[in-house]
Amino acid sequence: MSKDGLKIVTIGGGSSYTPELIEGYIKRKDLLPISEIVLVDIEAGRHKLDIVGEMAKRMVKAAGLDWTVTLTLDRKSALKDADFVTTQFRVGLLDARVKDERIPLSHGVLGQETNGAGGMFKAFRTIPVILDIIEDMKTQCPDAWLVNFTNPAGMVTEAAIKHGGWKKTVGLCNVPIGHRKMAAEKLDIPEEDLFFKFAGINHFHWHRVWDKQGQERTHEVIDAIYKPTDEDQESHLKNIHNASFHYEQIRALEMLPCGYHRYYYAEDEMLKHSIEEFEKGETRAQVVKKTEARLFELYKDPELDYKPEELSQRGGTHYSDAACEIIAAIQNDLRTEMVVSTENNGTVTDLPYDCAVEVSGVVTSHGFEPYNWGSFTPEARGVIQGMKGMEETVIRAAIDGDYNRALSAFIVNPLVPGGVVAKDILDQMLYAHKDHLPQFADKIREIEENQPDTINYVDELMKSN
Template identity: 80%
Template sequence: MAKQKLKIVTIGGGSSYTPELIEGYINRKDELPIEEIVLVDIEAGKEKLDIVGEMAKRMVKAAGLDWKVTLTLNRKEALKGADFVTTQFRVGLLDARVKDERIPLSHGVLGQETNGAGGIFKAFRTIPVILDIIADMRVQCPDAWLINFTNPAGMVTEAAIKYGGWEKTLGLCNVPIGHCSSAADKLDIPEKDLFFKFAGINHFHWHRVWDKSGKERTSELIDILYGPTQNEDDNHLKNIHSAEFHYEQIQHLNMLPCGYHRYYYIEDEMLNHSIEEFKKGETRAQVVKETEKRLFELYKDPALDYKPEELSQRGGTHYSDAACEIIASIQNDKRTEMVVSTINNGTIIDLPYDSAVEVSGVVTGHGFEPYNWGAFENAGARGDLQSMKGMEETVIEAAISGDYGAALQAFTVNPLIPGGTIAKRLLDEMLYAHKDYLPQFASKIKEIEENDKEVVTYVDELMKSN
């Protein structure tokens, strides 16, 4: 029997996305018997937590609800008795993302939040923290569900399940949501009348589409979106450049690519665009910092008791609403069809059973039931996917162990990072730059500081120019 009153805890409660999360709960007030929402953050995020937390309280009050909204910096205490825990934190805050982007780009190498060197370092900083959170949950809320939308979502989810032992973990991404709405719009068919099947890993998946009659519409969508007569840009992602895919390549795949495949399929154009942004001091992290400043100025308004439209410009819209729907579907056994990161268990034959995959399926009262994909027929996609998964597994190993050799291997395997001298130099620079958040690499970082003054000076000068 479902619990009558719910306690939901959000780690990273001071995030600019929190109003969307609160709106999602309010929209599902008849499905979610919420008693308390706890927003948790760290000391460095206290000011934002206070601002967005007060706004959350206003939103709940305006909706006529009696939910308790608690703000705290005490994670352990917050987790006590939680039914659901959502994670949306950023270790090192946006300043760390600036380093993830600017340091690689200064060498002509892609800097991006979840791809390339930046994505690897975000995983290095984040995975130890998710494991610490799970250690607290094991004591404070052993039966809670963990809904993760902290990036890189796939690797964080895999670490939580495989190394943290928290089987009740699901990872979320907003990208499939946009692809589904785009397909419905292009075909002029209601989304509910289409069937979508996604498979791959986070930010590296493909999908196919069928209509109610059972006819597959994938090839038709490829023609509409990427063919010679296309006249609209399909890139619904506000955080990446809208370079055009090569039509013949997508035809050969006979699957619709994830928007993030642009970084791999049209790498030169994406890289050149990022370098131009870097030269102008307009990397995505720098733009987001300015966007967040404006958002939090809005959030301070004591009259604002609803999610502002400006939040949709932040780039991660729909994450929070998807998290709310997962919670509602588990709580009520709604069996909502969604795309999540979960342990493979044979869903994709081409990948290890114990690795995380991002696939379509149904969210039930007992968790996620994936739709079987089987094997990838396209050899190119299969090879790319296996290589990327090997990279992810190596990143997770390095993040947990602090093994410098594993970190260098991950850099070498990643297709967006040149191998050899550049990979090692870039790795050393980023280790030094993020030293405050990488205790697992402390001995190697000390060695770099003592023996490689060129690396230290380069990073210090680069970040001064930020």
């Protein structure tokens, strides 16, 4: 930190989530001696950056703070002397997410932002960019912390640490926050009086819970949420369908599942619902585009100087607040208990030592200290090892532009059928995302020259978007 205070840089500053980020900094003004917040975006996001950036300035002014809020498209210059760098960008913007969802669903295969074919393609587009950001950080702010909440957060964080060599990286997700709050509500015990242990990988973790008397309360929470009643099972996730888990299976696990486990434990219902949305032209990305359009109309109001309630409908509530919390914890050595994606280092013995895991621990001034988890039961161990192998394959394919590895990842991903379907979807998505996949340029050129049916299929499908 310079003598003038903290400099915090946000890559993807034109995001609709930025007001929550600014609100989080303001709430922690006594812990964060901020001098400058820099919001960075790309030319395609200039319009949104201007709107949300002006709103950020109004929020800071309304709070009576003298922080400088800078808007720029020059990422490298923005990073100069940064203390913290947060990332919340989407390569290809929401139109890319539309393709991630609609192309697989047109084949009756799940399309989703972080799971299945869509999640893998988001990683293909995003990982090279996070590594480019790290190369800039090496010269511009070599001592800065990288706080990533760009999805797929686990794979992006692993690429940053393992392949970018940026050890001062933590990955964040809002999902564990909601799970903690729900457990506290079901037990009617304040959240701060409970102890939680999460372990797994991003969007594929489990957790257990104890009270202050040392009694494990996991089974009570399982019963309260998943035991069959006349009412639907509860979910705090606004962005995915609330399919029901099998109570008997969750009892056997003896752990509480992540909400995103629905894509695997209730795959048939989740796929059916996703296909229905696709056929109505209402995939999640298409809905979010409309939600974002409404939000940015609100943000244009020169009188608006606070985060509007409508932002909670966007689906990422608590993401930005978690980022502010971890920055405050590192800055002040608060030893705050959080759940983050971090280097495994033996925390989960069933997974590679140098991979990224999502686990509980405490945040110190020197980084994140995870709580040891040990091994999973067989019911969880088999699936998580397969998922981690898939993630490692995706990361290597993203870095090297290796088509063979990309196809291998598709085939081993449990949400993508093998054989002809996997290859068809892969080729169609490579063509659809060609502007954002330079590492696959040779293969994409081959597809364009030799596979007219692939090109026609994608072009016709996206016309109906």
